[in-house]
Amino acid sequence: MSDREQTGRGIGRLTGRAESVLRDTLLAQGAGVVGAVGRPAERLLWPVAERYNRRLGERFGEVTGLQLLLLVVAFGGLVTAPLWGQDYLRPLTLGAVWAVFAMGWDIQSGYTGYISFGHSALSGAAGYTTGLLVLHLNPELSLFVTVPLSILVTTALGLAIAVPSLRLRGPYFSLVTFVTVLLFYRLTKALSEWTNGLRGIRVDVFTYDLTLQYYMVVVPMLAVAATLTYVGRSDIGTVLIAIRENEDAVSAAGLDPTKFKLWSFVLSAVPMGIGGVLLAHVNAGVDPQTFVIVDNSIQMIAMAVIGGMSSILGPLGGAFLFVGLRDVFLVGLGEELRWLALWLLVLLVLVFARDGLFRLLWRALGALGGDRR
Amino acid sequence: MTLLSVEDLTKQFGGLVAVDDLSFGVESGEILGLIGPNGSGKTTVFNCIMSIYQVTGGTVRFDGTDITDDKTHEIVNRGLSRVSQESNPIGSMTVRENIELFTFPNSIRSFDGGASDKAIASYAAQVDIEDALNDDPGSLPHADVRRLEIAKALATEPDLLLLDEPFAGLNQTEVRRLSEQFESFREQGITMVVVDHNMRGLMDLVDRVVVLHNGQKLASGDPADIVGDERVQDAYLAGEVSAVQ
Secondary structure, eight states: OOOOOOHHHHHHHHHHHHHHHHHHHHHHHHHHHHHHHHHHHHHHHHHHHHHIIIIIHHOOOOOOOHHHHHHHHHHHHHHHHHHHHHGGGGHHHHHHHHHHHHHIIIIIIIIHOOOOOHHHHHHHHHHHHHIIIIIIITTTOHHHHHHHHHHHHHHHHHHHHHHHHTTSSSTTHHHHHHHHHHHHHHHHHTTTTHOOOOOEEEEOOOOOOOOHHHHHHHHHHHHHHHHHHHHHHSSSHHHHHHHHHHHHHHHHTTTHHHHHHHHHHHHHHHHHHHHHHHHHHHTTEEEEHHHTTTTHHHHHHHHHHHOSSHHHHHHHHHHHHHHHHHIIIIIIGGGGHHHHHHHHHHHHOOOHTOOHHHHHHHHHHHHTTTOOO | OOOEEEEEEEEETEEEEEEEEEEEETTOOEEEEEEOOOTSHHHHHHHHHHHHOSSSSEEETTTTEOOOOHHHHHHHHTTTEOSSSSSOOOTTSSSSHHHHTSSSSSOOOOSSSSHHHHHHHHHTTTTOOOGGTSSSSGGGOOHHHHHHHHHHHHHOOOSSEEEEEEEOOHHHHHHHHHHHHHHHHHHHHOOEEEEESOSSTTTTTEEEEEEEEEEOOOOOOOOOHHOOOOHHHHHHHHOOOOGOO
């Protein structure tokens, strides 16, 4: 081994140790601070958590008292947002749409380890299906027609990407998805007679009532979160994670990895379709810059990474945090600095908290309740 | 009755012939030893049987059915399971979850179709790791990790087990105990093929031996006859003479 390689490995080990020490320190300090109030709260809440675990634990995962409190507070906060956050309804609505995207990406890429850079093509397919239908077929077309058709087209595109590429191993899948987005982006311009090119297609908003619009997005988002959490906790989620960890072991178990990978893409494409339609109606239109460009795919990945990949609820939290920083808290920094700060945060999470911030929080709360998983 | 039949099997890697026109059968209920010096092609034969490798020529039949072109998971579901030389448990899952994975139905509609806790414990108990079900595989001693690999294979309810170097890294007591467990598998109706480069450990266990050398069948027969076979001794002389005595 060359000196450079040895040095490189040494630095790698040091970085790993530094990461581990920092994580442990943060966890210990976090636990210390919260512990003083957390432990009595945990004792108080445990009977409720126990009841939840008996009824739903097997399907949605067992929780400690404080973890349940976090879920209840987050759920309550989302449901009552129009009461406390009228000024923030727009970013909250967008956060909910991006949460659907991040969760959709997670069930496929986060769980199986086959990283897709092409999910913005899927949301774009949904948005453009809706747009093309209202532009060329009937502007008055009902949501009951556009929504299912958009999801169907997204799923079909998802399968068209997945069938040839998921049989491949290594980086080929990621490359195929990446190229698909580039191709889709160019197509929206090449077919500008149909798509209006960069100008895009105008789509009616659901409603101009921001509160109603918020609920029209949050309710589907909660449904996607519950469904994907259930799937992620089921045998299917276990097999998808096993594919990521050791695909040969999955074959040795008598399970067809290709079939499960394809299924993960379908499970992913459906929420991408739902999210794409929601974004089209929230943004009052569909265009390549808002929907298709590869940056959008990277943002979905960033949200999942910040929250904690392969956890569904982590990417949900990651999406709200990312959109919150992007559209509210960092706006004062100006366009360039804002994005620099955001990508720096993603980098820091990747280096120092690879499991994601929300998973760290979840584990810290779990540790207070005696959950050492 | 012949349960597994390997006919004229050939596997080439570029110009290298790893398995050369090999034929042998495995009778239902027997324990067959597949031995040979390092590099003789034993593991490649297993990889061809399990469709990890595509064969260059020849046929593999299991229970009368041609499985040469089947995919690995299809072969497993026919009742043929393999314990690899390398231990590869999934580190993020407990021992119980690792075994449970091998009981899942091959169905995308199955959300909760794995074996019961009781059944998983019984697979683990057959190799003495029932007390480690809630442990992480990374925390297990080497022998228990090897046992976990066997428990996973048992969880697929196989008719035929391919065991690749199952005694590697185990001490004499552990080898003896594992041999007893293999005997109990046989009593449950499981046929076995055991690969080892060292015949001493297999002598009391196997009914019959097939010896490989440079990818070809060198000899086959009773263990006692094989030990005395001069060609086998010559094949091993280059490496480890004590391996056959």
